[in-house]
Amino acid sequence: MDAEKSVQEHLRTLVHDHSYHRIQPRLAQIFSSGILTPRPGATGADRHQLTYARLRHLTESVDARTPLLGRRDLLFPLLEWAAIADPSLFYAFFLHHCTVVGAIREFGKDQDGLEDVLADLGSTSVVGALLMTELGHGNSNAAVRTVASYDHDRREFTINTPVPEAVKYPPSVAADGIPRLGIVTARLMVDEQDCGIFCFAVPLRDTTGPRPGVRIEPHDSSPLLPLDWAAVSFDHVRIPYTHWLRDSAAISDDGTFTDPLSTPAMRSRQASRLIRYVWEGAAVGLAAITRASAAIAVRHAHVRHTNGTFAGFAPDMPVIRYRNQQRTLFGALASAYVAAMAARVIASPEPLGGTAGGIRTLFTLKAVIDQIAERVTAAGRAATGVLGFSPSNRLLEYQGLAHSFNAAGLSTQVLYLNAAWTMALGLDYEPPADDDPGRNPTATAAEWDLADPALWATLIGARERRLHQELTGELGKARENGLNEFDVWNDRFELAERTAQAHAQRLLVDIVRTATDGLPDGPTRQLAQRLCALHFLSDIHDHGGWYLTEGLLTADDIRRIPGLLNQLCDDIAPHALDLADALDVAYDVVGAPIAHADYVSAYTQAFATR
Known part of the structure; x- marks a missing residue:
């Protein structure tokens, strides 16, 4: 038993470091509050009010007067825990504490x-909200049409929605009675000069309703991730000069605009710096629901049994004994560990970034963790009948949260295309070394250890290198043929x-x-590597035709992989x-009856307490 405990403790180090385990009792206390008891029947306005009551509880529990962004070991x-307790709470929490404060x-x-x-x-x-995307431009944060005009006489700005396409959609700000502040991206105009896109801190509503000039139209959100969605527009809303988040820019007393960034396009790209907080928070939350x-x-x-009425089904057999369930669920387990290890890198004390390569690594990991989360949450749901x-x-x-982040913080596909663009340009990027697998000419396929x-x-390194060579080669040929950049890329997306x-x-x-090389040499490391082999060999098998x-x-080799x-x-x-269990999931916080061995009794108790 002690040996098993030691193995489990070592496996937990793949998911969390020692600093996490030091604060685990504090987290358990915070999340034991009755306000966080699962309430699957709550809907509509009651559900939204519950979300913000939970947000206040978490914030008050950790004294967020010192911004959590500077306390990564707690954030x-x-x-x-917020993600596994309540995905809607997670969304509100990370928007408030990461993107708005960020x-x-x-x-x-x-x-x-x-x-x-x-x-x-x-x-x-x-409560903070982020108002970046606009109705007419989907996920594009570059085509912002909301306008912030500088009033020199009053040294203020007026925020205006000039056309329907500029309506901010879909910020979660529709709930009544909750004061809201929005970080609004708008195109700054100074004496009809376009100065690029900036962020502005704009009060949106107080306890009595929207502020003057702010129009908030409630919209339905996905039932899988209930949030108080809205469409927001502005009719010459005045805000003080101090609410302009000007970065390195300034407007002098005589009305002269200055900015070390020389063009509006360069300034507009700076607004995307904020998205790194989205990528970090999303990756950590998505990895958590994947683990759960x-x-x-x-x-x-292990406790769900078959009845044996169909051919090939044994009577009273745990479904985990069936190979199709093992391949699905052990594959999900493997991918959950992989996502957890990647999220741990993102949540390290020093943030990724600072270089083109660091930023690319951050958003690429967010994209792949989201894909893993979508796959594992769907597999877990399907496998439980x-x-x-x-x-x-x-x-x-959990599946709804994973789906939502396929679009949030730039869509997964756009992130991959951005990564490919920087790789093709060689921005802080070198393809993997040329070390294609060599095979002993006398070795048989069975002697080659694919695990x-x-x-x-x-x-996988050879696949990246060769695809990169193919991409850069194709782009080069297209340019030599005189194609413009749109056509150069359009057929090569x-x-x-x-x-x-x-x-x-x-x-x-x-x-x-x-991470696995850091485990003690022996059974624990071997088990971790055998588990992760399920993830990577499945990926290799999925691309078996390419490798062949x-x-x-x-x-x-390819025929041998399924075996x-x-x-x-x-x-x-x-x-x-x-x-x-070594995935470090707080089952009491999840509150799922089927997480218990006696899940029937857990269901009965859950119904009795409602």
């Missing part, structure tokens, strides 16, 4: 006049996306190898529950 665990820290640093704003946000007497979904589904599969659709078991909520982590790295996805898998391989065409794998995946499942099966 990211709070985001994790905008003020990023662009209003050392500015006078923002102290009261930060104090109100720190106490949640005012995998752990819940694996635990339930009809109970997977029960709101009490949270899996649909060796070094081999995954070599194969699919290739660009595949290149970036290969880069994402290579980043994950490097992260996983580093490129001569990196033989037909015998190897089955063997890995056999190796993992005796340890599956330990692996699920």
Whole structure:
């Protein structure tokens, strides 16, 4: 038993470091409050009020007068627990504490006049919201049409929505009775001069309703992620000079605008600096719901039995014994560990970024973690049968959160295309070294260890390098043929996306190898590597045709992978529950009845307490 506990403790280090475990009791106390008891029946306005009551509880519990963005060791665990406790709460929490406070820290640093704003946000007497995207331009943060005009006589700005396409959509600000402050992106105009896109801190509503000139039209949101969506427009709303988050720009007393960034286009791109807070928070929250979904589904599969009425089904057999369930659920378990290790890199004390390569790594990891979260939450829901659709078991909520972040913070596809663009330009990027797998000419396919982590790295690195070569070669030929840049890229978006996805898998391989190599040599490391092999070998098998065409794998290698995946499942099966529990999921916070061994009694108790 002690040996098993030691293995589980070592596996937990893949998910969290020691600083997390020091604050775990504090998190348990915060999240034990009755306000956070799951209430799957809450809908509409009552649901929105509950979300913001929970936000106030969390904020008051940690004294956020000192911004949480400067306390990463506390912020990211709070985001994790909020995500598994209530995805809507997670969304509100990260918007308030990461993007809104982040905008003020990023662009209003050392500015006078923002102290009261930060104090109100720190106490949640005012709740923050982000108003970047506009109805007419989807996810584009560059085509902003909201206008902020400078009034020299009053030294103020007026925020205006000049056309219907400029309506801000869909910020979560429709709930009645809650004072709101929006970080609004708008195009600054000084004496009819376009100065680029800036952020402005704009009061949107108080306890009695929208502020003068602010129009808030409630809209329905997804039932999978209930939020108080709205369309917001402005009719010459006045805000003081101090609420302009001007960064390095300024307007002098005589009305002269100055900015070290020489063009409006350069200034407008700076607004995207804020999105890194979205990427960080999203990646951590998505990894948390991935862990929860995998752990819940694996635990339930050990106590869910078949009735044996169909051919090939044994009577009274736990479904985890079936190979199709193992491949699905152990694969989900493997991907949950991979996502957790990647999120731990993002949540490190020193943020990623500062260089083109660091920013690319951050948003590429956000994109791939979101894809993993979408896949694992869906797999967990499907593998638990009809109970997977029960709101009490949270899996649909987790799936809704994963789907939402496919679009939020730039869509996953756009992030991959941006990554490919920077890779093609060679911006702080070098393709993997040329170390294609060499095979002993006398070795048979069966003698080649496809489960060796070094081999995954070599194969996936070779895929990234060759796709990068193909992409840059195709782009070069297109330019030589005189095509403009749109046409150069337009027919190569699919290739660009595949290149970036290969880069994402290579980043994950490097992260996983580093983390698992840090485990004690022996059974624990071997178990972790065998588990992660399910994730990477499945990816290699999915692209088996490409590896075969490129001569990196033989037909015998590819035919052997399904059998190897089955063997890995056999190796993992005796340890599956330990692996699920080592994902460090707070099951009491999740509140899913099927996470319990006696899930029928857990359901009965849940119904009795409503």
